[in-house]
Amino acid sequence: MCGLSKEKTTRVTVDADKLRSEIRDKSVKVLDIRKEEDYKQGHIPDAINLPLASLLADDSPDKVLQYAQSFGISDETPVVVYDDTFGALASRIAWTLEYIGHEDVSLLDVTYSTWKKLGLEVNSQTPNLVKTNHSLKLKPQILATADYLVPAKEKGAILVDNRERLNYLEQHIPGAINIPYRMLASGQNILRPKEDLRRMIQNRNIRPDSEIITYCGSVGTLSGLGYYALKSLGMQNVKLYVRSFKEWKSLEKPIEQQKDANYWDLSAE
Amino acid sequence: MSNTSVSQSKPDNAPKHKVNWGRLEEAERFSELVKLYRQGKLHPDDFRRFRLQHGAYGSRMSDDYSMIRLKLPAGEVYSEQLEKIADLSEQFSIGSAHVSTRQNFQLHWVALEDVSEVLRGLAESGMTTREACGNSVRSIMCSPLAGVCPDEVFDPTPYAVAATKFLLRNPLCQSLPRKFKINFTCCEKHGMARMVDIGLIPQQGEVNGKLQKGFKVFLGGGLGAQSFVGHQLEQFTSEDQLLYTIVAVIRIFDRLGNRDNMARARMRYLVNEMGWEKFQNLVLKERAMIKMLLSVLVKLEVDKTEEPMRKISINSEMPSVPQGYSRWVKSNTFKQKQPGFSCVFLTLESGDVTSTQLRAIAEMAREFTADGQIRNGFTQDMVFRWVRNEDLPRVYSKLLEVGLANPGALTMASVVGCSGTTSCNLALTNSHRLAKEVQRKFIELKIDEDDDLRNSTIKISGCPNSCGQHEIATIGFYGGGGRLGKDMYPLYTMSLGGRSDEDTTLGHTCTKVPAKRVIQTILKIVEIFKSDKKQGETLDLWMRRVIQGNGGPNVKSIDDIKELLKPVVAAPTKDTDGDFYADYGSDGSYHTKTGRGECAA
Numbered sequence: 001m002c003g004l005s006k007e008k009t010t011r012v013t014v015d016a017d018k019l020r021s022e023i024r025d026k027s028v029k030v031l032d033i034r035k036e037e038d039y040k041q042g043h044i045p046d047a048i049n050l051p052l053a054s055l056l057a058d059d060s061p062d063k064v065l066q067y068a069q070s071f072g073i074s075d076e077t078p079v080v081v082y083d084d085t086f087g088a089l090a091s092r093i094a095w096t097l098e099y100i101g102h103e104d105v106s107l108l109d110v111t112y113s114t115w116k117k118l119g120l121e122v123n124s125q126t127p128n129l130v131k132t133n134h135s136l137k138l139k140p141q142i143l144a145t146a147d148y149l150v151p152a153k154e155k156g157a158i159l160v161d162n163r164e165r166l167n168y169l170e171q172h173i174p175g176a177i178n179i180p181y182r183m184l185a186s187g188q189n190i191l192r193p194k195e196d197l198r199r200m201i202q203n204r205n206i207r208p209d210s211e212i213i214t215y216c217g218s219v220g221t222l223s224g225l226g227y228y229a230l231k232s233l234g235m236q237n238v239k240l241y242v243r244s245f246k247e248w249k250s251l252e253k254p255i256e257q258q259k260d261a262n263y264w265d266l267s268a269e
Numbered sequence: 270m271s272n273t274s275v276s277q278s279k280p281d282n283a284p285k286h287k288v289n290w291g292r293l294e295e296a297e298r299f300s301e302l303v304k305l306y307r308q309g310k311l312h313p314d315d316f317r318r319f320r321l322q323h324g325a326y327g328s329r330m331s332d333d334y335s336m337i338r339l340k341l342p343a344g345e346v347y348s349e350q351l352e353k354i355a356d357l358s359e360q361f362s363i364g365s366a367h368v369s370t371r372q373n374f375q376l377h378w379v380a381l382e383d384v385s386e387v388l389r390g391l392a393e394s395g396m397t398t399r400e401a402c403g404n405s406v407r408s409i410m411c412s413p414l415a416g417v418c419p420d421e422v423f424d425p426t427p428y429a430v431a432a433t434k435f436l437l438r439n440p441l442c443q444s445l446p447r448k449f450k451i452n453f454t455c456c457e458k459h460g461m462a463r464m465v466d467i468g469l470i471p472q473q474g475e476v477n478g479k480l481q482k483g484f485k486v487f488l489g490g491g492l493g494a495q496s497f498v499g500h501q502l503e504q505f506t507s508e509d510q511l512l513y514t515i516v517a518v519i520r521i522f523d524r525l526g527n528r529d530n531m532a533r534a535r536m537r538y539l540v541n542e543m544g545w546e547k548f549q550n551l552v553l554k555e556r557a558m559i560k561m562l563l564s565v566l567v568k569l570e571v572d573k574t575e576e577p578m579r580k581i582s583i584n585s586e587m588p589s590v591p592q593g594y595s596r597w598v599k600s601n602t603f604k605q606k607q608p609g610f611s612c613v614f615l616t617l618e619s620g621d622v623t624s625t626q627l628r629a630i631a632e633m634a635r636e637f638t639a640d641g642q643i644r645n646g647f648t649q650d651m652v653f654r655w656v657r658n659e660d661l662p663r664v665y666s667k668l669l670e671v672g673l674a675n676p677g678a679l680t681m682a683s684v685v686g687c688s689g690t691t692s693c694n695l696a697l698t699n700s701h702r703l704a705k706e707v708q709r710k711f712i713e714l715k716i717d718e719d720d721d722l723r724n725s726t727i728k729i730s731g732c733p734n735s736c737g738q739h740e741i742a743t744i745g746f747y748g749g750g751g752r753l754g755k756d757m758y759p760l761y762t763m764s765l766g767g768r769s770d771e772d773t774t775l776g777h778t779c780t781k782v783p784a785k786r787v788i789q790t791i792l793k794i795v796e797i798f799k800s801d802k803k804q805g806e807t808l809d810l811w812m813r814r815v816i817q818g819n820g821g822p823n824v825k826s827i828d829d830i831k832e833l834l835k836p837v838v839a840a841p842t843k844d845t846d847g848d849f850y851a852d853y854g855s856d857g858s859y860h861t862k863t864g865r866g867e868c869a870a
């Protein structure tokens with residue numbers, strides 16, 4: 001199906017075998033989004049460490065561009081991102097690269113733990129980096145802001161909350177629907193097979209050409225995964241509300257709640 | 270895009286489920302009908318009937334979410350199935366599942382659009398939700414001690430499974446006047462044979478001079494806004510009569526049950542209105558007719574092959590016995606009739622269990638049980654059977670690691686609470702949380718160690734409908750609203766002396782107890798009992814004596830108890846005690862609010 005498309009389609013996820021052969025060919029840059037101390041203990045060969053916290057400290061396009069260039073990522077370099085947090089942190093980084101105009105970025109379809117469990121190679125060497133050039137071509141069509149949300153919704157955009165069910169019931173942006181991030185993964189893969197995801201979207205009567213905006217609790221990680229789940233189905237008009245519910249609340253915007261029910265008391269946590 | 274394939278091959282000799290109750294096409298059909306309903310092409314009433322028949326209730330104040338009830342015949346569940354339920358709960362529900370008083374799992378707050386995905390997942394692991402709700406024959410229960418109980422005549426489990434095979438999806442049961450419940454028990458003590466439409470206790474009897482297996486059959490019992498105790502059909506019902514008897518009863522109910530008044534539609538009302546003798550005659554005649562008219566002999570497929578017990582490797586090195594172990598062994602384990610083996614009861618809180626805990630339980634069943642399965646119990650609990658006595662300390666240590674080692678399972682400290690305002694449309698109070706609060710307090714007070722209280726029970730419903738089975742509890746509560754001046758507060762009606770064994774009795778109403786005084790009230794009752802009891806008398810027996818009018822020396826009747834409780838249950842004004850006016854789990858002031866109940870739909 002993908003082969004028929006004239007457009008250059010980027011792959012949303014990459015499997016372990018494919019990544020290993022690309023690492024061998026040195027045709028890919030791999031980013032490890034875990035904490036520095038975890039990275040130092042071992043990582044996928046040639047992976048470069050970019051802890052999410054470092055990025056979030058300043059995720060302005062200029063800063064992100066600096067990172068890309070210092071890692072030796074040019075406009076054409078395929079990039080593969082992984083984490084150990086079911087792909088959510090990796091998604092946030094991937095989205096950020098996409099936002100500054102990098103086209104070829106994908107998620108490893110398993111986490112680091114699974115990679116290790118599969119017995120695949122890891123090492124603790126830090127790769128040598130050679131600086132390169134990368135252009136800046138912002139892609140505003142994948143970003144949603146608080147101001148954008150309400151008018152977009154009025155025009156039919158679907159707002160998707162990717163937090164867990166109980167958090168959603170307690171409070172959410174008015175009119176949002178809930179697709180908890182746990183729904184998106186299967187067994188050990190960070191995203192379910194396409195047939196499964198497609199069925200779930202169809203069950204919700206969401207059309208493939210709908211405009212969709214995903215959000216989550218604070219920094220756009222869980223919703224980043226939501227964003228890529230939808231992209232993996234070939235949906236084109238997907239945006240991430242990257243500042244998410246944390247910003248929404250701080251702006252004192254209206255909030256909706258499932259009232260008159262003590263659902264939290266059902267949790268055995 | 271192909272995925273990295275991660276098939277984990279665990280060495281696993283644990284048995285898999287034996288009967289596949291699931292049907293993938295029912296999941297597909299559910300998803301179709303949700304779409305039609307959302308598009309306005311299916312009438313809401315028709316959709317509701319279909320939804321309930323497939324195990325999905327509406328949720329409190331919202332039909333956009335469902336409570337999904339599984340149908341686990343005899344409460345049997347296997348490790349791979351528990352793992353599936355854990356996944357489904359994490360993905361589509363709230364990350365915790367609920368064990369119900371009828372041995373099922375329930376998943377709450379599932380988006381209507383995802384119900385079909387849950388049904389699909391369940392079907393993949395041999396489970397179903399079909400006819401778990403609605404006007405159907407509900408899951409057939411069987412004592413969790415069946416097969417291992419020292420007092421049983423034989424193991425009724427294969428009969429419960431065979432009856433389910435016959436009745437599930439059977440056209441005979443697709444539009445009954447109301448729901449219909451069948452329970453098998455192991456013996457007189459461990460079950461609820463007199464509190465259901467058909468209750469069955471294994472028995473040996475003589476037929477034409479030959480000793481035969483069979484049952485004591487009880488008809489027309491049940492709990493609800495108005496409850497009744499069942500009547501025994503005949504001295505002995507031999508096993509070859511079992512199916513005919515069940516079918517005869519269902520057919521009579523189908524023909525004569527009250528279809529005009531939902532509130533009186535359960536079979537117990539029919540029995541009550543017609544009079545037992547007339548009903549009894551009708552059943553015996555109908556049974557004779559069925560036998561004559563059947564051109565093909567229909568038989569129950571009772572699988573009587575003995576289950577081979579797996580060898581489980583016992584670790585020879587003994588762990589140091591962890592703290593709290595002997596208290597736990599006393600209140601949570603039960604010696605099987607098979608020497609060397611025990612059952613282990615898990616104390617949950619109002620039946621709630623996290624996905625992580627379910628996975629741990631599945632793993633433990635693989636490691637420690639010779640039959641490789643888990644059974645859900647009658648009191649929102651889960652049970653391992655066939656655990657070697659030598660393994661109990663290790664089982665306890667493992668349970669400790671996942672927060673499941675609370676003592677008290679088989680004592681008054683383990684409290685039943687229906688869903689209440691956490692998810693049920695008809696609820697007036699948060700009975701679910703109250704049950705947790707009472708249990709936590711009583712474990713802290715070590716109530717479970719008091720042998721006088723061991724056989725007693727506390728059960729709590731959030732409204733008069735009895736889902737929490739308060740009427741068969743030694744101390745039972747159902748929720749409502751109270752008022753002082755213009756201020757409302759959550760208030761329970763308390764009944765005393767209920768039981769569900771061979772002396773089945775419904776509790777007698779004693780007094781009303783504000784939610785925030787329930788704990789003090791129970792403690793006060795224990796205090797009264799202690800000062801009044803005869804030597805060696807337990808709380809439940811003392812209560813029976815008081816109810817029968819043989820109380821004394823000080824407490825002669827329930828009214829005396831009521832009198833003594835007056836200072837405990839008095840309502841303070843809102844100014845002196847604001848908390849009194851809020852229900853558990855809420856900080857706002859209390860108000861009652863209910864939606865449309867679907868128990869009848």
Ligand code: HEM
Pocket residue numbers: 326327336368369370371375450492493494620649686687688692693694695734735736737738866867868869
């Ligand atoms: C008039 C309405 C209802 C009646 C008479 C009724 C009756 C009962 C009874 C008697 C039981 C106890 C189990 C047994 O012995 O059969 C039960 C269990 C239960 N019912 Fe209902 N029910 C009603 C409505 C509902 C509704 C609306 C809900 C929520 C959707 C509900 C949820 C439950 C649950 C969750 C249990 C298992 C108890 C637990 O473990 O939480 N019931 N019901």
Ligand code: SF4
Pocket residue numbers: 687688689690693694695696697700730731732733734735736737
């Ligand atoms: S007893 Fe009442 S509140 Fe509790 S589950 Fe049943 S209907 Fe709901």
